[in-house]
């Protein structure tokens with residue numbers, strides 16, 4: 605099948621995020637949805653040298669591989685993107701990075717509880733999420749970093765089923781990094797920049 609038109613944008617973002625030290629080595633993964641499938645960075649690709657052929661196509665319904673160039677495998681964290689697309693129907697792009705500040709923050713979410721909501725500082729950059737309320741009382745979900753990535757995906761599904769869509773377009777996996785989404789790659793990127801700023805503010809207040 606023809607590659608998603610947003611792969612050029614995602615490839616450029618991959619290089620930018622690498623330069624910003626958000627995707628060191630092969631860390632992180634970027635994806636864009638097209639109907640019943642999504643395209644995601646292949647496993648083991650260096651994000652500073654990624655090109656438009658380094659993506660594989662995966663089913664939104666069950667995460668199975670739809671198409672890939674010879675030898676390419678989906679990222680190990682594909683299940684996190686799959687659950688975001690399957691649970692949040694208006695999401696067109698999802699971006700997952702490993703930033704320093706997100707790893708400096710400690711929330712103490714237990715393995716058994718799986719996730720918990722935490723307050724978000726009500727600062728100006730919240731407007732990037734389309735929230736214009738003055739000093740909004742917002743929370744965001746933090747998940748336990750299971751070694752078995754599909755367990756994190758199951759907890760995200762459980763969160764949305766029990767609590768609904770998060771109030772802001774992102775979630776944080778503790779000691780790992782944020783996953784951010786938007787209707788388009790451009791919107792997801794805007795959200796990710798705002799999330800990065802928010803997490804920087806939180807990390808510096810510790």
Ligand SMILES: [Zn+2]
Nearest residue numbers: 632681780781
């Ligand atoms: Zn990751």
